[in-house]
Amino acid sequence: MLKRPQTCGVFVVVTIFAICVSLSITEASKSRRENQAAGLAAWDKVYSVLTSPRCINCHTATNYPQQGDDRHRHFANVIRGPEGKGVAALNCVSCHQERNADSTGVPGGHNWHLAPLSMQWQDLNDRPLSSSAVCRAVTDRSRNNNMDGAALLKHHTEEQLVLWAWNPGRRPDGSLRTLPPISHQEFVAATRTWVEAGTPCPKGR
């Protein structure tokens, strides 16, 4: 007679536990989905910056950099060179100094150079790669100088040539160069959200 209520009690406890676990899994799953969606939305903002001329002009797939908002080929027969710094007698630093030269319209920043070919964000016809392709390149540690999420956030926050994009100086005609579509603060915030979501990448090619 004493055993029945005990069995019943165990059943109730187990059932409640199962419901709780199920609810918890559902909540966790919902939270993960929301986190993923927030991460992907943040990535869209990051991508909008990476493919803006101030960034993508030096992330080419070809052996030359680009310049200008129309992303035309760099003038004066400038080429990539073995380390992305031009070649002897025609180095990037033959013109690009430690900071912008506004009186002559030549942009400058520390260690001016092209991104490596592993970080190309364009195809050979100078068309920007898709959001998913750029995302895969940026998150592939065999291609991105072994940067994890935290390192990517630091790179976007502190790297001198990244910061230059928001201080690009004046063109030879004296007008200001176009800035990326969002502020550096917004760019860093978006990168942080994306990294905290696990650097999700959009599906597709």
Next chain:
Amino acid sequence: MATFHLNINGSEKTVDVDPSTPLLWVLREELKLTGTKYGCGISACGACTVHVAGIATRSCVVPVDLIGDRPIVTIEAIGKDPVGRAVQNAWIEKDVVQCGYCQSGQIMSAVALLKDTKKPTDKNIEESMGGNLCRCATYVRIREAIKRASQQLG
């Protein structure tokens, strides 16, 4: 205006100029080192090439306040350098020059190339000298002279 102490061809020179003045005009107008030429003014032709800390540099687009304490060598002193001497000798031997306007820049770039690459290939020469224009089209002789200088230097 500001005062700048520049190390040019091994000597310290002091100039009072606007900080935004391109190095080319400091050399030509303030220091009367007129071997360095004004060509395009936008770093597209290479006529204004000098060496800044050993790097071939387009002096027409580099403001003097970005030079700092880096030593500058111009065409007037490149002959004191063994590679520079060899290049100048090869230029004479191959009779490279026609009108001559671009040649100081050509020689400064050629010296920078040979200091980096002792035995340059045709491709090396085309890539490194590709930013130095010559309206007399002396390119074939420039290539021969660079190879001759390379031979002389061993």
